[in-house]
Amino acid sequence: MFPGCTPSKSLPLVVAMHMFPGTGTAVAELSGLNKKADAKNFLVAYPDGFSGGCNALTCCGAEDDIGFLKTMVGRLTTTWKADPSRVYATGISNGGDMSFKVGVELHDLFAAVASVSGAFAGPAPATPSYAPKSPVSMVTFIYRLPDMGHSWPGASSGAMADPEAGLNATDLMWDFFSVHPKKRA
Structure with missing residues (x-):
């Protein structure tokens, strides 16, 4: 168990996806979501x-x-009792693209999506019918560096960190997620 987690309390779940090439460990370090999760439960x-x-x-x-x-x-x-009405997706770069994809293709599972330096692009999004069949709230953080790279705004460690961005994507993302539960029909 970890802070705030008890079998009797359903907590929100954030699925954070990594860049290519990358790992879950890399996006954990980059995003600072573990610290935010401990603070916000x-x-x-x-x-x-x-x-x-x-x-x-x-x-x-x-x-x-x-x-x-x-x-x-x-x-x-089922196992960790994550609240099914508060499941969210985020990711950076390739993981940000995947966040958009789950927002469309798993619209029944995800309440909201926050893509960081990802794109809603490619053959599928070019088709007008490629859209969620039920509402999914979305926000995107697009941040470019002078050399045309991309980063996680406000991150303090990791290869794609930009601590001087002037905003913190993790903080803003959680603020967004916390007010966007899944609206069930």
Whole structure:
């Protein structure tokens, strides 16, 4: 168990996805979500994409990451008692792209999405019918450095950190998530 987690209390769940190439450990360090989760009382899961990437909108694999994430969220809502009306997705770069993808394809599971330096681009989003079938709140943090790289605004450690960004994506993301539970029909 960890701070605030008890079998009798359902907590929000944030699924944080990494860049390509990357790992769950890398996005955990970069995002600072563990510290935020301890302070604000929510769960965080950091799945590792096969071969360092997620099968997102424009790249990086052919695996059934949608099926994997659906199964993982189901397991966490059952085993860890994550609140099914407060499941959120975030990620950076390839993980940010994957956040958009789950917002569309797993609209029934995810209440909101916060993409950091990700894109809603590629063949699927170019099709007008590629949209959530039920409402999913979305926010995006697009941040470019002078050399055209991208980063996690406000992050203090990790290869893609930008502590001088003037805003903290993790803080703003949690503020956004905390007021956007899933509205069930």
